[in-house]
Amino acid sequence: MSIVRALKCRECGSEYEIAPVHVCEFCFGPLEVVYDYDALGEGFTRELIESRPQNMWRYKELLPIEGEPTVGAEVGFTPLVRAKNLEKVLGVKELYIKNDAVCYPTLSFKDRVVSVALSKAVEFGFTTVACASTGNLAGSVAANATAAGLKSYVFIPHDLEVGKVVGAGVYDTSIVAIEGQYDDVNRLCSEIAGKYPWAFVNVNVRPFYAEGSKSYAYEIMEQLGWKAPKHVVVPMASGSLCTKVDKAIKEFVKLGLVEDAGTAIYGAQATGCSPIARSVKEGTDLIHPVKADTIAKSLAIGNPADGYYANRVMKESGGWSEDVSDQEIVDAIKLLAQTEGIFAETAGGVTLGVAKKLIEQGRIPRDESIVICVTGNGLKTLEAVQDQINPVRTIKPSLKAFDPLAEADLAANK
Amino acid sequence: MTIQVRIPTPLRRLTDGADEVSIEAENVGALIDNLEAAHAGMKDRLCDDKGDIRRFVNVYVNDEDVRFLKGKSTILKEGDEVSIVPAIAGGAL
Numbered sequence: 001m002s003i004v005r006a007l008k009c010r011e012c013g014s015e016y017e018i019a020p021v022h023v024c025e026f027c028f029g030p031l032e033v034v035y036d037y038d039a040l041g042e043g044f045t046r047e048l049i050e051s052r053p054q055n056m057w058r059y060k061e062l063l064p065i066e067g068e069p070t071v072g073a074e075v076g077f078t079p080l081v082r083a084k085n086l087e088k089v090l091g092v093k094e095l096y097i098k099n100d101a102v103c104y105p106t107l108s109f110k111d112r113v114v115s116v117a118l119s120k121a122v123e124f125g126f127t128t129v130a131c132a133s134t135g136n137l138a139g140s141v142a143a144n145a146t147a148a149g150l151k152s153y154v155f156i157p158h159d160l161e162v163g164k165v166v167g168a169g170v171y172d173t174s175i176v177a178i179e180g181q182y183d184d185v186n187r188l189c190s191e192i193a194g195k196y197p198w199a200f201v202n203v204n205v206r207p208f209y210a211e212g213s214k215s216y217a218y219e220i221m222e223q224l225g226w227k228a229p230k231h232v233v234v235p236m237a238s239g240s241l242c243t244k245v246d247k248a249i250k251e252f253v254k255l256g257l258v259e260d261a262g263t264a265i266y267g268a269q270a271t272g273c274s275p276i277a278r279s280v281k282e283g284t285d286l287i288h289p290v291k292a293d294t295i296a297k298s299l300a301i302g303n304p305a306d307g308y309y310a311n312r313v314m315k316e317s318g319g320w321s322e323d324v325s326d327q328e329i330v331d332a333i334k335l336l337a338q339t340e341g342i343f344a345e346t347a348g349g350v351t352l353g354v355a356k357k358l359i360e361q362g363r364i365p366r367d368e369s370i371v372i373c374v375t376g377n378g379l380k381t382l383e384a385v386q387d388q389i390n391p392v393r394t395i396k397p398s399l400k401a402f403d404p405l406a407e408a409d410l411a412a413n414k
Numbered sequence: 415m416t417i418q419v420r421i422p423t424p425l426r427r428l429t430d431g432a433d434e435v436s437i438e439a440e441n442v443g444a445l446i447d448n449l450e451a452a453h454a455g456m457k458d459r460l461c462d463d464k465g466d467i468r469r470f471v472n473v474y475v476n477d478e479d480v481r482f483l484k485g486k487s488t489i490l491k492e493g494d495e496v497s498i499v500p501a502i503a504g505g506a507l
C-alpha cells in the first residue's frame with residue numbers, strides 16, 4: 001500500500017501530482033515527497049517490519065514507489081557495528097559504525113537512493129536512466145540499470161579515482177567525463193535532462209531518489225533495538241543524506257516506532273570543500289559556493305543543492321558541523337581500519353575525522369550514544385592511502401628467508 | 415539608469431517571450447519593483463511575502479549573486495547586467 005500523497009514545494013508549499021519533476025513552477029524551490037501517515041493505520045509495526053527480508057524494502061511503506069521494487073530489491077540492511085576499539089581510542093562510551101562500505105551491490109549508500117530512483121523511473125516508463133555523479137552514484141546507477149535492463153548514461157568530473165571510473169564502466173554504461181568540477185557536471189546535466197527523455201536520478205527524479213537515504217537511518221534505529229541515537233555524524237556533499245537522516249528519525253518518532261531521543265545531527269565536510277560546514281560555523285544560513293579542492297572527491301560539491309536544509313537540520317536538532325584537512329582524512333581512514341577493521345573511502349575519513357574533532361571540542365559528549373555514518377568503500381579510493389600502508393617486504397619462498405624477518409619483528413616487539 | 419535584465423525561460427511568459435528587458439533602477443529592490451510595474455506578476459515570482467528575494471531565485475549583478483553583495487540594496491550603475499536565474503534548473507527549462 002502506498003501512502004504517498006504528493007510532491008510538495010519545500011519553500012512555498014505548492015503541491016504537485018507524482019511525476020518526474022523536481023522544481024516548483026512558481027517559486028523554483030525543490031520538491032519533496034510527502035506522505036499521508038495516518039493512512040498507515042495501526043498495521044505498520046515493529047513486528048511487521050521484523051518479519052520481512054533484511055533489506056531496505058522492509059520499510060517500503062515509507063518509500064515513494066507503488067507496489068514492489070523492480071530495481072535493487074536486495075539493497076541495504078548493512079551492519080551496525082559496535083566500535084569497542086574505537087571507543088577506547090576516542091574516549092567515548094557508546095559508539096557505532098553504520099557500515100555502508102558493504103552496501104550491496106556497489107559498496108556505497110548510493111545503492112539505496114538508486115534503487116528507489118530506478119524503480120520509480122521504471123514506473124514512469126523511462127527506458128534510459130542517467131546521473132551527475134561524484135563517483136559512487138555513477139557506479140550504482142550503472143550496475144543497477146544493467147541488472148534491470150535499463151540503458152544508462154553517467155556523467156562524472158574528469159579527474160575521479162580509477163576505482164570509481166572502472167567501477168562504473170565495467171557495467172557497460174556510457175560514461176561521459178566533463179572537463180570541470182562536479183558543479184559543472186551538474187549544470188550540464190540539468191540542461192541535458194531538459195532535452196533528452198531520460199530519468200536523471202538526481203535531477204528530474206531527485207525527490208524520489210533522495211527518499212532512499214531514509215532507509216539508512218531506519219536501519220540504524222531498528223539495529224539499535226528500536227531506539228534513536230543521541231548523536232549522528234553524517235558526511236555531506238549536496239547535504240541530502242543529512243536531511244533525510246533527520247526526516248527518517250522524525251517519521252519513526254511520529255509513527256511510534258521509536259521514542260524521541262532528541263537526536264542531534266552533525267554534518268561532516270572536507271575543509272577543501274566545506275560550504276555547508278562553513279555556513280553553520282559562521283552562524284548564517286547563506287551557503288557561499290566554493291571551488292572544491294580535496295581528496296574527498298565523493299563529497300566535492302561546491303554548490304550544494306540541499307545545503308540550506310542541511311544547515312537548518314543541524315541547527316534545529318542541536319547538532320553542529322565541522323571540516324577536516326586531507327591529512328586528517330587519511331589519518332581517520334587508517335584509524336578506522338586499524339581499530340575496527342573497516343576500510344572506508346575518503347568520505348568515511350571525513351566523517352570519522354569530524355566526529356573525533358567534535359568529541360575533542362566537547363560538542364559531542366563522551367557518555368552518550370554516537371553513530372558514525374560510513375557510506376562508501378576504501379577500495380574505490382586507494383589513491384588516498386596507497387603510500388601510507390606498512391611497507392611490503394618481498395622475500396624468496398623459503399623459511400630461511402622468512403625466519404630473519406620474524407626474528408626482527410619479535411626483537412622490535414611487533 | 416537603464417539596466418539590461420536577463421529573464422529565464424520560466425518567467426518569459428510574463429515578458430511576452432522576451433529573454434531580455436530594459437529597466438530603469440538605481441538598486442536591485444527598485445529594479446524588482448519596476449519589473450513588476452512593467453510586467454505584472456513578476457514580483458510574486460521573485461520575492462516572498464516579506465518582500466525578500468526567494469531562496470531559490472538567484473539575482474546576479476555582473477555575475478555576482480546579490481546575496482553576497484548588498485541584497486536588494488545593491489546599487490546599480492550604468493552598464494550593469496542583471497540576470498535572474500532559478501537556483502535549480504527545472505525540467506521545463
Ligand SMILES: Cc1ncc(COP(=O)(O)O)c(C=O)c1O
Nearest residue numbers: 136237238239240241298375376
Ligand atoms: C560515499 C558518499 N558519502 C556521502 C555522500 C553525500 O551525499 P549527499 O549528496 O546526500 O550529501 C556521497 C555523495 O556523493 C558519497 O559518495
Ligand SMILES: [Zn+2]
Nearest residue numbers: 009012024027
Ligand atoms: Zn514553490
